[in-house]
Amino acid sequence: xxxxxxxxxxxxxxxxxxxxxxxxxxxxxxxxxxxxxxxxxxxxxxxxxxxxxxxxxxxxxxxxxxxxxxxxxxxxxxxxxxxxxxxxxxxxxxxxxxxxxxxxxxxxxxxxxxxxxx
Amino acid sequence: xxxxxxxxxxxxxxxxxxxxxxxxxxxxxxxxxxxxxxxxxxxxxxxxxxxxxxxxxxxxxxxxxxxxxxxxxxxxxxxxxxxxxxxxxxxxxxxxxxxxxxxxxxxxxxxxxxxxxxx
Numbered sequence: 001x002x003x004x005x006x007x008x009x010x011x012x013x014x015x016x017x018x019x020x021x022x023x024x025x026x027x028x029x030x031x032x033x034x035x036x037x038x039x040x041x042x043x044x045x046x047x048x049x050x051x052x053x054x055x056x057x058x059x060x061x062x063x064x065x066x067x068x069x070x071x072x073x074x075x076x077x078x079x080x081x082x083x084x085x086x087x088x089x090x091x092x093x094x095x096x097x098x099x100x101x102x103x104x105x106x107x108x109x110x111x112x113x114x115x116x117x118x
Numbered sequence: 119x120x121x122x123x124x125x126x127x128x129x130x131x132x133x134x135x136x137x138x139x140x141x142x143x144x145x146x147x148x149x150x151x152x153x154x155x156x157x158x159x160x161x162x163x164x165x166x167x168x169x170x171x172x173x174x175x176x177x178x179x180x181x182x183x184x185x186x187x188x189x190x191x192x193x194x195x196x197x198x199x200x201x202x203x204x205x206x207x208x209x210x211x212x213x214x215x216x217x218x219x220x221x222x223x224x225x226x227x228x229x230x231x232x233x234x235x236x237x
Contacts, residue, residue: 004162031223042122043209043227056224088161094223105223106153109163 003027004110006091012116013081021076021113023091030095032074033107034066037088049074081117088112120145122212124228131200132236139195139231141210147171152186152193153211153225163209169193200235207232 004025013019025032034046048056049068063085065077074091092107121144131137143152150171155163167177169186177184181198197204211225 009161040127040229042229043225045224048224090161090163092163106165106168107163107223107225108165109155111161114161 004093004108006110006113010114014118018079021089023074025072025093029093030071033092034076035090083117086117088114120226122210122226122228124210124231126231128232130234134199136198137200139208141193143191143212147214151213154195155209157207202235202237205235
């Protein structure tokens with residue numbers, strides 16, 4: 001497989017369930033991201049991992065818990081979610097160009113996991 | 119604060135028409151990067167272009183062209199002779215030159231413009 005792969009593509013869960021979203025990148029990148037895409041809103045950055053360490057947590061509720069066991073895998077653990085958490089969750093990865101300006105890095109996105117919370 | 123505004127929520131054109139998607143940004147940085155991404159119905163965002171703040175030269179790639187104007191803080195995207203396959207949501211995004219050290223990049227996205235190209 002190539003690129004960024006996200007599973008599952010669709011997930012329906014109740015408010016008391018525990019589930020996880022998985023992201024895997026096959027690009028050799030060293031940074032990974034979770035974004036939330038809700039209707040009529042800009043994409044919201046949730047978490048960023050660089051070299052498997054979390055470097056950004058944008059005031060995300062604790063019911064979302066990220067995990068990055070290695071540079072190729074990123075998880076988003078979900079617990080006691082609310083209906084307003086229903087959205088498309090996008091994973092992305094990027095690669096530093098070794099001393100290059102980080103703002104220039106191009107993010108490669110997965111196709112997303114469509115989450116519905118009942 | 120950084121912000122990206124895409125005022126056009128939806129645009130509908132007929133095939134072969136030209137269409138321009140607007141993007142206006144706000145930043146206090148003198149060095150920054152601008153991006154356009156395409157999101158087809160399949161969901162993944164596809165990278166189209168990256169420009170840095172020091173390069174105002176317009177760029178053309180096939181039927182796509184971009185007009186970067188610092189004086190108006192705009193980075194507009196034009197599709198010439200649109201095709202049905204161009205139907206997608208298009209996102210404009212902004213990043214600082216160095217949000218953090220290392221490999222990461224904090225992109226600020228607009229709300230996107232849904233382009234529908236009718237046959």
